[in-house]
Ligand SMILES: [Ca+2]
């Protein structure tokens with residue numbers, strides 16, 4: 001896709017045939033609706049590794065975008081920087097539909113920080129086989145820590161989001177935490193809530209509520225209307241006015257976030273509407289939420305794109321979810 005070219009993923013690393021399986025099972029029962037405790041929206045806790053999480057209750061939400069929204073976004077893109085716009089860039093958001101998550105779950109309040117990730121490294125995370133998938137272990141080879149090649153030192157400050165890691169490393173870290181990467185549905189529900197909002201805070205864009213490609217951004221598509229204070233990444237949690245309905249920070253912007261799911265352009269059209277998961281194999285992993293170097297339309301809660309799981313970049317980070325029950329996610333056909 002043109003977007004990927006524009007974003008200059010100079011560090012893309014092709015990792016070969018992908019066979020990693022996401023959790024895939026077949027059936028559901030309604031009693032899962034009561035399988036997780038009832039807690040108030042946004043209840044906070046600190047998990048076993050000392051990381052803050054917020055509670056997302058079971059519920060129904062509006063996923064995806066309408067045709068009008070997709071067409072409108074494309075027109076907006078043409079206004080921002082026509083050279084980067086392809087109509088098909090947004091078609092993967094079609095169509096809007098209701099999705100039910102039958103279980104509640106914890107999601108990290110912030111993007112995973114360098115400080116938090118370093119605890120995983122210090123604990124021997126890169127040498128402990130149990131945290132790595134077969135594909136991830138093969139990808140890693142003899143590496144004993146993150147490869148920060150191409151990532152500026154200021155992005156590695158302790159309170160900055162951990163970027164410059166592959167999907168495999170994010171997955172291993174999540175397992176070390178006792179959690180997982182969020183499915184697309186878990187991510188989108190935590191970002192937009194039950195009212196189908198376009199941004200975590202509401203339907204209207206507000207350039208003071210996130211770190212995106214603003215007037216200080218070094219790209220041609222920088223938005224001259226707003227100065228968000230950061231030309232690259234911001235320390236996590238810098239935008240309290242931008243929290244989502246559960247109190248999760250930076251669901252829009254700062255770093256783009258890995259999810260568990262393989263990318264499928266027809267995800268919203270062919271998937272289950274109950275606890276959906278992506279197909280059990282694919283080529284690219286889905287990213288959500290936009291980043292510090294992207295136009296504001298990419299920070300919409302419905303925007304989705306995919307990159308190879310062996311990619312790393314200073315615009316990509318992640319967060320973790322923790323489920324209290326084993327959830328039989330419903331795979332696409
Ligand atoms: Ca910015």
Ligand SMILES: [Ca+2]
Pocket residue numbers: 111250251252253254255256257289290
């Ligand atoms: Ca983010």
